[in-house]
Amino acid sequence: MKKLLLPFACIVLGLLSSCDPNDDASTPSTPSTFEQNFGSMVSRDFIGQIVNVSNQPIGNATVTVGDLSVQTDASGVFIINGASVHEKFAYVTAGKTGYIDGSRSLVPNIGKNSVRIMLLDGTVTQTVTSGQPSEVSISSGTKVNFDGSFEDENGAAYNGMVGVYVFHLTASNPDIASLMPGMLYAETETGNEAVLKTFGMLNVELRGSGGQKLQIASGHTAQITMRIDDNQLATAPQSIPLWHFDADKGWWIEDGTATRQGNNYIGNVSHFSWWNCDTFASTVNLTVTVHDARKVGLELGGFQQVNARRGRAEHIEKLLRGGL
Structure with a gap:
């Protein structure tokens, strides 16, 4: 991490200007x-x-x-x-x-x-009714169990029909790199960077009768049951971290644990976005130079390489032009 060293005079001026009660300028976010x-x-x-x-x-x-x-x-x-x-x-x-x-x-x-x-596609998987327990399942056996308590984006209790959208993204899906949100990069519960190895992702979205976005009511949870890929059954651990995707920030955040029961992972979640069952490793920065057949340095776009079979993201931080 690079740190910018500012001249002392600039720091003093900045402090003085910030003390002006008549200064309406917004403070830059830290x-x-x-x-x-x-x-x-x-x-x-x-x-x-x-x-x-x-x-x-x-x-x-x-x-x-x-x-x-x-x-x-x-x-x-x-x-x-x-x-x-x-x-x-x-x-x-x-x-x-x-x-x-x-x-x-x-x-x-x-x-x-x-x-x-x-x-x-945003087609509703199943419609449930608030105020009573319900279960929404898809053909893979992946399912979500609700206790019936929902709220709108303002935190107000919602009563009525709830449209539930469920999508299970397996690690073996050939389109995983295009379908999953963000990339397999995360923030652990201790605030460290991590590269994820996925054992499956689940996206659940809730809509009210007017199409408004809903969430699980505050203080309540839903149980998710996620089918483990057949080709991962031999390596899937008994307990695995759960991660939710923060759609505002753009990365995954460690948030709980799922437990293996047979061929499924089961966990409880307090809200819905994308959820991910993943083991993780620390990140590695790699700088490379890519040449064509003429030994000319190539200019390539931002790069995230995803091995769909292993479910591991390998990040190449810099792709440089010219030979080194």
Whole structure:
């Protein structure tokens, strides 16, 4: 982590100006301890495509990087130049009515950063009624059990029909790199960086009768049962950390534990977004130079390599131009 050393005089002037009660200027937000891993703010360019689960382009989707937003064209393509991102972390979001919001996180390069996001169809899996226990399951055996208590985004109790959307993303899914949110990069419960190895992800979204977003009521939990991939049964541990994806920040956060019961992982969650059953390892920074056949350094986009079979993200922090 690089630290910027400011001249003492500038610090004093900054302190004096901050003491002025008539100063209406907003105070710049201070990065969290974890965000300090991402380095300084820089300007980067992005190009990419938004598609559906059939690999068909999605036009008129809204794509946002930093404080810049654009609409995709008829081919699902977008271009965003000069977005303000961290030098070691960029977060791209995409959304359109009728689809579940998608995202991608990456370490941005100086050149064009290529991004591909696959959006899930937002069709409701099952409808349940508030005030009574219910279970929503899908064909894989993955399921969610509710106690019947729900609330809206303002924290007010919700009564009525609840549309439940459930999607189970397995580690063996060939489209895992395009479907999953962010990347397999996380913050542990102790605030450290981690690279995840997934044993399956679950996305659950709740909607009220008017289409409004809902959540599990404060003080209540839901039980998730996630089927373990057949090709992971031999290696799946008895207990595994649970991680939820923070859609505002763009990375996973350790949040509880799931226990293996037979061929399933079972855990309790207090809210819904994406949930992930993962083991983890510490991060490694790797700097490489990529040459073509003529030994000319290549300029490549921000890179996150995901081995879908192993479910492990390997982050290449810098792709340099020219030979070293």
